[in-house]
Amino acid sequence: MTDTLLFDPRDERYKSPYGAVSAGTVVHFALRPERAQAFSRAVLTARFESRANELVRIFLPWSGRDGERDVFAGSLPTGDYVGLIFYSFRLEGLDGRTRTLGEYQLTVYDGCEQVPAWFGEGTCYQIFPDRFRRSRIPDPGGMVGGRSVHAAWQEEPEYRPDARGEVRNRDFFGGDLKGVLEQLPYLQSLGVETLYFNPIFEAAENHRYGTADYEHVDPMLGCDADFSALCRAAHARGMRVILDGVFNHTGFVSRYFNGDGFYPQPGAAQSRQSPYYPWFHFQHWPDRFDSWWGIYTLPAVNEGEDSYRDYIIRGEHSIVRRWLQAGADGWRLDVADELPDDFIRELHQAVRAADPNAVVIGEVWEDGSTKIAYGVRRRHILGGHCDGLMNYPFRNGLISFLLGADAACFRDAMETLRENYPPFAFASAMNFLGTHDTPRILTLLGVGSDCRENTKAWRADFRMDAGQRALALARLRLGALVLFAFPGAPTIYYGDEAGMEGFEDPFNRRTFPWGAEDKALTAWYAALGQARKSLLPLRRGDLRWLRAEGRVLAFSRTWEGETVIAAVNAGDAPEQLPLDGAFRDRMSGERFTDTVPLPPLTGRLLTGERCKSASGVV
Template sequence: MSYFYNSWDADYKSPFGAIRRNQGCQFTIRLPEETPLDYAPVLVVFRTGFKERFLPMNVKECENGYVLYTTTLIPKYAGVHYYYFSYTSNGVRHYIKRGDACHGTLDHGEMFQLTVFGEDYQTPQFLKGGVMYQIFPDRFCSSGKAHENVPSDRVMRNWGELPYYKPDQNGHVWNNDYFGGDLEGIRSKLDYLEDLGVTCIYLNPVFESHENHRYNTANYRNLDPLLGTNEDFRKLCEDAKKRGISVILDGVFSHTGADSIYFNKFGRYDNLGAYQSEQSPYYSWYHFWGNKEYESWWGIDTLPNVDENNPDYTKYICGEGGVLDYWMDLGAAGYRLDVADELPDEFLDNLRACVKKYDEEKIVIGEVWEDASNKEAYGVKRRYLLGDQLDSVMNYPFREAIIAYMKGEAVTTFRDRIMGILENYPKCTVDVLMNFVSTHDIERAINRFGGQPCDDKSKDWMAGNELSPEEYNRGKTMLKGAMVLQFFLPGVPSIYYGDEAGLQGWKDPFNRRCYPWGNEDTELLEYTRQLAHIRRENAVFAEGAMEFLVLEENIVGFSRYDEETGSSAIVLLNRSGDTGMVSLRDKCFRKYAFSTVISGICDGDAIILPANSYAVISAVRTSVPVAEAEQN
């Protein structure tokens, strides 16, 4: 080893990754013995906006021509800290900074990151080890039941038709076509979801709204009439709970609909809306200027922004008996927060306090597309994962890493992307990360894998282009590999409804097509069940640590293990079209004693990996190489 420091190696930094406030963290660097020092090296640590701290490092030991210097940091404040090392030799000051994903390099590079989170930060247990299932309510299943008070301006479509996407003469797409999916339909499929291995349903918005996506809330306290009644929601939660399934709601709190009881721009409601009069009880929620002009979400005038920190609005959502309490009373297990980076810190603080006051096991998940530990939004360094706001986030960084790897990116780049998130996020957050490959906001993974890039394509192109049989098979093969990573990497796999059935879809609204009941890809469906079964039967996938073991051109292997008991599951994935083999006698497995091949082909001390296949092996991880342990 010739490097100075490795932030992923316990010999250099212990413990790995983010730490709690007031928890000790030991740092060690290596310098060549012949390096003349004017004085002891120092660890330099700082938070944005605060002065540096300089911690002297002491000699730990000498080994193989190097001197090891060490020090211990006990951080007093939560926040994202940055650090590097410095020493002076013959009057010249030198720096050890991050040269690549984890290694220290001399006199150039970036700062290392150390996330310090609250001492009491914990995340809900109910989601750990589970499987999430995301449902776009209008498109999953229709009960056929007639519903009352459904507005007459909704256009009802036949199940399975192409969603309407063309704008009107003013260039506006009204999203007013509906396929009749409802909560009773979801309830009728709970046995299907249970059999699939699902333990948590995440519902896209269900509150009363006047577009099919329902992100333009019309009334936070009413279920949309086409989905059923508030009592239907209670029944869904109760019946789901009997099967060990929780239900999470989509919370859209950065804006409302213009067509709502709060704004009432089009006069649909009898009450006085903010658009109609300054005397409206909701007027202070919004920002107006000029002649009825108002601030709207990304300039979309049907989505007026709210002032989340307006006391009346905060009380309405987060107060005693407010919106959050109301739906948790009916059975909601928590909330996924739409556009979390547009919700101010104070509002997120209040929201979490409300949810956790109700029950510590209720969860708060944020929509964040980047690394949420160091995210800056609107000039503010966000503190999502420090213990006062979110439990989890939508794991877009993992999604992009998985997609890129399955499409041919180098295995070392994949490792670096995964390890970067594991290093920056609190472990309790990692255990409940929402790991997906498709959602309602992006093209389905099978299209991303099998078809052409669609970023530069028109809606007309997307409407008229299905995957060819060849493209579908290619996409399905790569999707299966991606699902292996999705299910067995740290976090919680989130299946976007229909992915398990081979449902296709480019970007919105084509990624929101109806579930193909009766026309599922049964082989893919059974494959998904198998992954969920393996995950459920092996406890290490709930909260186990992780280390990469095999990094070959087309084979990646990693372990999930319990640091106390040593119980482990080793996952191997062959992404190529050729047969591969991994020897269990390889040096990378020296700390593992193997017991059972859970899935895959074993030939003596070798695991055979046919084209585009995976294997899972049960093992025990020891703190010393197995051969040495046997000798002792």
């Protein structure tokens, strides 16, 4: 007798409603042991974690029979509680026998606020600003950081330590906002509806995660007016803009810390009377201070300091508000786990006050419902904090499947998220195959690992051979199809659609290969992006698994009676998938009835013969 026959939290016959629930919901439970087991009593024990692990025990009375099984059923009220509930069951027999099941997780969230749906519905495109497109070769003279600029766009980024033994990230290529503006037609051709920018504010390093001045666009990118102009142009094309908010730390080289004295106003490193001194924590002023992961170039801030919160969040023209007023439509919070929950909540309130339709997306690398950071269970997706999270579990699960893992492992990982996440968080997840923090997806799919056993110089020079690249491209087409068909925002890391290669930073941050793109791959992404933009089932539909076994993964999305099916065969043997009706493969144009063949390394995006799009029948 298996536990799933006794109780299955993903089956509404055993637990209703499915998954996470909003506060105030009464959750119904049922156990179904075999009658021959002669259990006479069932008890539910619920542990309310955020209420000092308070235990609540509820008797589940016998409520009848279901075939050869007894049914014990009862209900758990959640009241005004918000947090995680961990529950288990105990079955008791008249002869003293007992059986325990659990423990299971129930996420209870604050459902009072309406989360804007636009982010999760459309395609997002991540831009690393220095490397996407430049409209001119800039002059770095007078800019913060002692920069150098590569003369040729195609040169390799610098990865070797300098004379002081440091990798300083001061080599720039000069990508700018006007360059992005010039390429809005290209991005629109991909079906992109959201532009997510890595940091754009003045900073000494090319990645700009050590903010030097939150109040101004980095001059190499352009000026503040250029940003607003870009936002207006994007909005005119139906696109929105999300900015990277780096609020856990500033730059050592910044007007706030001013570690190198570049800025004329004294920073925390120059004077204890500086208005910025309370923002930082010194063990020994001025040379020993808290920093992000011990990296001295990124001094950590005290997010609880009132003057810092006033500056970033609270003021009428606070940083969070002023850039929304300048045209942004939301924020992605860097290292959200390292920001206090009350800081994120206050920031979220400020964002919604400035623009009720703006969103907050958090950087979290694990299941965001269970995340513990600094000994505290985080409230990222319990309502009023983050509207969605970066979905690294999606990336990890999909890459594992593409590289050989059973499709059931991907399905189970995603079902765990769907069960644990509030519906708004699952729908607004930022799904992706790669980011600026991971090796290029094409390289991973061709080589199979990050090759850290080799030297960094080897990784810098490495390029896939023809066989590796052909396999990688075939796998990437499958991965992209799943990405664009799955609930949550399909997010493209700039250049993945062009066939860029590379291992870790900075090899995953090379310049976009304008004029040398893999045009077949770009066309595949564009077709998927346009499908995501036009097919309502892909934007809003439910999720139903059709097959997740071995090397075949298939699921459907249905909205208002119309269905789209994503089916991929990542193996080297042909497969078939039965169909209920007639469908057309949007990618190849082929039509199928009753069954669809899946040759090796083939993906299909199947629409019903009369499936409606946002603009009519497709």
